[in-house]
Amino acid sequence: MHNKIAITFIKEYFINLQNSIILELENFTETKFLRDKWERPKGGGGITSIFENGKIIEKAGVNFSHIFGDNLPTSALANRVEFKNLPFNALGTSIVIHPFNPFVPIIHMNVRFFSLGRNSEKWWFGGGIDLTPSYIYVEDAHYFHNTCKDKLNKFGEAYYPKFKKECDDYFYLKHRSEPRGIGGIFFDNFHEKSFEYSFDFIKAVGEIFLPAYVPILKKRKDNKFSETNKLFQLYRRSRYVEFNLIYDRGTLFGLESNGRTESILMSMPPVARWIYNWSPEKNSQEEKTLNLLRDQSWV
Numbered sequence: 444m445h446n447k448i449a450i451t452f453i454k455e456y457f458i459n460l461q462n463s464i465i466l467e468l469e470n471f472t473e474t475k476f477l478r479d480k481w482e483r484p485k486g487g488g489g490i491t492s493i494f495e496n497g498k499i500i501e502k503a504g505v506n507f508s509h510i511f512g513d514n515l516p517t518s519a520l521a522n523r524v525e526f527k528n529l530p531f532n533a534l535g536t537s538i539v540i541h542p543f544n545p546f547v548p549i550i551h552m553n554v555r556f557f558s559l560g561r562n563s564e565k566w567w568f569g570g571g572i573d574l575t576p577s578y579i580y581v582e583d584a585h586y587f588h589n590t591c592k593d594k595l596n597k598f599g600e601a602y603y604p605k606f607k608k609e610c611d612d613y614f615y616l617k618h619r620s621e622p623r624g625i626g627g628i629f630f631d632n633f634h635e636k637s638f639e640y641s642f643d644f645i646k647a648v649g650e651i652f653l654p655a656y657v658p659i660l661k662k663r664k665d666n667k668f669s670e671t672n673k674l675f676q677l678y679r680r681s682r683y684v685e686f687n688l689i690y691d692r693g694t695l696f697g698l699e700s701n702g703r704t705e706s707i708l709m710s711m712p713p714v715a716r717w718i719y720n721w722s723p724e725k726n727s728q729e730e731k732t733l734n735l736l737r738d739q740s741w742v
Contacts, residue, residue, distance in 0.1 A: 616685060
């Protein structure tokens, strides 16, 4: 398939994915997202869709971007130094939801496409989806991971364990010696068999979001919680912030490519809390969750 046609199809799919997720969330929460179209002076732009201060969702961003230029940013050159100084196209849809109730997990998903060269000789897909609970329900973790596994197994049983491990390795806070959450799947540089096969794969990943998350959101959104539970949620959000600002390649790519800062940092929670040298009370819900984070075998 000619690259210009391919990018047109990919862009259309990513925008449709953005719209379908927004529509589902708007119908469920009876709220409306603010849609903010922006342009990048050096080439490209995007549509930031944001919602804040809801009773179910405290903050959500469902964003699309398509940027292009003459030099791929440094953060995208890991293990790809031969691609330096090549023209690029980068398209993607990113979703982050910070729920109000501390018993509902944070979710993040990203699906993206890169092409390099004047005629886009090099191309690949990447992305993933992962869950960051404040409090871990083992049955929810199993449900989420089995939803990911079932979708990927349609393409082969090797993908889920491989991309789960990549997710566990990637979303790990080295300075804390702890995972950010319960993981999911994560991959990069995906260009297997053919463009059509790879595109079908990334579409399948995009289709995981609603069935994997909305049932959990519906089940936990009305759980009663205490001030202690809310404070622990803010503490857990601090780990989310640390990862995104220190390690997240998507955040670095967006900033290095002179993308729109407000859109890039929409992934940050509205409120977080750092407590010096904090540790949970023995046998508490908080201690149970921190212990469960060490168990990454959710299927």
